[in-house]
Every structure is written in structure tokens, then in C-alpha cells.
Amino acid sequence: MRKNIILIGFMGCGKTSVGGKLSRALHYRFLDTDQLLEDAFGCTIREFFAREGEEEFRRRETGLISDFLGSLGSTVLSTGGGMPLREENAKILKKLGTVFWLKASEETTVARLRGDTGRPLLLQGDIEETVHRLLAERTPLYEAAADYTLETDGKSFYEIIKEIENALRWHLMPH
Numbered sequence: 047m048r049k050n051i052i053l054i055g056f057m058g059c060g061k062t063s064v065g066g067k068l069s070r071a072l073h074y075r076f077l078d079t080d081q082l083l084e085d086a087f088g089c090t091i092r093e094f095f096a097r098e099g100e101e102e103f104r105r106r107e108t109g110l111i112s113d114f115l116g117s118l119g120s121t122v123l124s125t126g127g128g129m130p131l132r133e134e135n136a137k138i139l140k141k142l143g144t145v146f147w148l149k150a151s152e153e154t155t156v157a158r159l160r161g162d163t164g165r166p167l168l169l170q171g172d173i174e175e176t177v178h179r180l181l182a183e184r185t186p187l188y189e190a191a192a193d194y195t196l197e198t199d200g201k202s203f204y205e206i207i208k209e210i211e212n213a214l215r216w217h218l219m220p221h
């Protein structure tokens with residue numbers, strides 16, 4: 047079974063859009079942890095956060111990816127932006143496949159997320175302040191969890207996918 051491609055990164059960096067297109071280009075399956083969790087919860091992530099809280103959401107994220115160990119192959123897996131917050135999750139993701147961090151600048155991130163109502167962490171406070179604070183907290187965690195970092199600012203989906211394919215070629219070749 048071929049290994050998997052894992053996409054991590056902050057909210058709004060394009061994991062789901064890139065993941066879908068990449069999976070079609072490679073003839074891989076596409077899975078998105080947020081979508082799978084919403085299916086399992088039977089409600090939106092926003093509703094789940096309001097009802098059960100963030101800690102429970104994080105616990106369910108860990109449960110979901112742990113269940114993939116030993117069974118997932120030939121899949122592009124997009125993950126929720128908070129997935130690498132738990133060290134345990136970062137370890138599981140590395141075991142599952144090659145981890146790509148889709149990195150976007152703070153300005154691009156704010157512009158993409160302004161007006162968003164589906165993401166519970168953005169519902170309170172000023173968007174600029176929230177993105178600034180969370181990016182500062184999370185950047186080292188994304189860095190540590192990733193095998194490859196991809197700068198996405200100003201790049202088309204096509205360019206991002208080509209970069210991932212090139213990196214995979216190197217990664218898969220013995221050297």
C-alpha cells in the first residue's frame with residue numbers, strides 16, 4: 047500500500063482545496079478530518095465546540111487519526127488547523143505519511159478568514175489579533191510536525207500541487 051500525504055497548516059491556508067485537487071492528480075483518495083468529524087458528530091464543528099468544548103474536539107481529533115494507523119494508504123489527508131497542537135497527533139501524522147505544511151502569511155490568512163462564521167476560534171475578538179496570537183503559538187508546532195514547508199502566498203493551486211509532487215519524488219527516491 048502506498049503511503050499517505052498529509053496536509054497541515056493554519057485555518058484558511060487551502061488544505062482542503064489543495065488536498066482535493068492533489069488527490070485527483072495522483073489518483074489518491076481524499077479525506078478531510080474536519081469533514082469526517084462533522085459526519086461522526088452529526089453536527090457542524092461550530093455546534094460541537096459550543097456543546098462539548100474545544101478539549102473534547104481535540105480528543106476526537108486524536109481518536110480519528112489513531113484509528114487510521116495501519117489502515118490508511120494512498121490517501122491525501124487534510125487536517126484541521128489545530129491538529130498538530132497535541133504532540134501525540136504530530137507523531138501519528140508522521141507515521142501516517144509525508145507531512146506538508148501549507149504556509150500562508152498573516153496578511154493572506156486574515157484576508158481569507160475575515161467574515162468567516164464557521165470556525166469557532168474566530169468567533170470572538172478581533173480577527174487580526176486572534177490570527178496573530180494563534181499563528182505565533184502554532185508556527186513552531188507546524189514547523190516541528192512537517193517534513194516539508196510550502197510557501198503558498200501568491201501561488202496557484204497548480205503551482206502548489208507541482209511543488210508537492212516534486213518533493214514527493216525526492217522523498218520517495220533513495221538518496
Ligand code: S3P
Nearest residue numbers: 056057058080126127128165166
Ligand atoms: C481549527 C481549525 C478548523 C477546525 C476547527 C479548529 C483550529 O479547521 O478543525 O475549527 O484549531 O485551527 P480548518 O483549518 O480546516 O479551518
